[in-house]
Amino acid sequence: MNPFSLENKTILVTGASSGIGAKTAEVVANLGATVILTARNEERLLDVLKKLPKGEHQIIQADLTDDEAINEIVKQVPNIDGIVHSSGIVKHYPVKFISKKQIKEIYEINYEAPVVLTSSLLKSKKVNKGASIVFMSSIACNFPNKGGALYSGTKAAINSFSKTLALEHAPQKIRSNVILAAMVKTPLFDEAEKTVSKELMNKHGKQYPLGFGEPEDVANTIAFLLSLASKWITGTEIVMDGGLSAGM
Amino acid sequence: MNNIGEFISTLETEFDELAPGTLKPETKFNDLDEWSSMYSLIIIALIDTEYEVTISGEDLMSISKVEELYEMVKLRMKQ
Numbered sequence A: 001m002n003p004f005s006l007e008n009k010t011i012l013v014t015g016a017s018s019g020i021g022a023k024t025a026e027v028v029a030n031l032g033a034t035v036i037l038t039a040r041n042e043e044r045l046l047d048v049l050k051k052l053p054k055g056e057h058q059i060i061q062a063d064l065t066d067d068e069a070i071n072e073i074v075k076q077v078p079n080i081d082g083i084v085h086s087s088g089i090v091k092h093y094p095v096k097f098i099s100k101k102q103i104k105e106i107y108e109i110n111y112e113a114p115v116v117l118t119s120s121l122l123k124s125k126k127v128n129k130g131a132s133i134v135f136m137s138s139i140a141c142n143f144p145n146k147g148g149a150l151y152s153g154t155k156a157a158i159n160s161f162s163k164t165l166a167l168e169h170a171p172q173k174i175r176s177n178v179i180l181a182a183m184v185k186t187p188l189f190d191e192a193e194k195t196v197s198k199e200l201m202n203k204h205g206k207q208y209p210l211g212f213g214e215p216e217d218v219a220n221t222i223a224f225l226l227s228l229a230s231k232w233i234t235g236t237e238i239v240m241d242g243g244l245s246a247g248m
Numbered sequence B: 001m002n003n004i005g006e007f008i009s010t011l012e013t014e015f016d017e018l019a020p021g022t023l024k025p026e027t028k029f030n031d032l033d034e035w036s037s038m039y040s041l042i043i044i045a046l047i048d049t050e051y052e053v054t055i056s057g058e059d060l061m062s063i064s065k066v067e068e069l070y071e072m073v074k075l076r077m078k079q
């Protein structure tokens, strides 16, 4: 069997209505997987679903900051062979504007949601042996930017969570890895561009030897991490930054 | 936020490097020696936390003077 194939695998993708999550749903379905897509916006989920090749794919509309919604997902999904955590938000707050309100806003969706969803799925034995879990993290955890204290923190916390998960579930051959991405051209990128201005973003882009990333670049790596081809890779961080951190 | 004077003093207290009285309604942000991308972030966060109004970096780029920012915030507070 082709080790890169995803046939006979069921993959849950969060943040599947947009950007990296949406592209990942498409890429893994084309490699043979059955995909369960989740996010809040049903209309956009349906648009993504339409692009997938025929199969048993399904969508589950859910706000992952709501515990009940997470319970619903756990109830509804069949046994799965992979989880891709791509839901998340970016918000910038200079340190002196941080209070519990801002912490809650960002940690709820970027940290608590993927952690609780993963643990609930494992607890209810919905995760098959040999499954692979992928978290979308960011190089910002190693190279924070001004205003990014909270966002970088959520991603650093996810990295540690993923490593712990890898250790605890190695006996079942369940693997867990994170992707540390630099700027990828998604709606989130457009949002960031609006905050810091196009000018600054273009300047930032010049520092990438290979330019900014495309959603497909990340989705292909996620597909590899979900496949048997990566069966010896766990508890690690894969940097995808177009050469940004390679050096000057 | 009752008037532009109050708005300016709120801005000035957040910009530690600015001597009080530096900002005038007609001051252009770009003319400030200390102006930086950090200032945009502070202005966005300040206006969000103080007045519960969202402005983007693009909004900031579209204006140049302190009074224009004041008008923008006032207008959005009404909506």
Ligand SMILES: NC(=O)c1ccc[n+]([C@@H]2O[C@H](COP(=O)([O-])OP(=O)(O)OC[C@H]3O[C@@H](n4cnc5c(N)ncnc54)[C@H](OP(=O)(O)O)[C@@H]3O)[C@@H](O)[C@H]2O)c1
Pocket (backbone or CB within 6 Å): A014, A015, A016, A017, A018, A019, A020, A021, A038, A039, A040, A041, A042, A044, A062, A063, A064, A065, A085, A086, A087, A088, A089, A090, A109, A136, A137, A138, A139, A180, A181, A182, A183, A184, A185, A186, A187, A188, A189
């Ligand atoms: N783009 C980049 O440059 C970049 C770089 C590094 C890391 N990342 C990470 O990669 C991941 C995906 O980013 P992206 O660029 O693809 O962003 P995106 O296009 O903005 O997509 C974010 C996704 O998260 C979902 N989401 C947000 N809040 C949610 C909630 N409360 N409940 C359920 N779903 C929610 C959104 O769906 P709904 O709005 O429909 O709910 C959307 O599908 C994020 O974790 C991000 O931090 C991105």
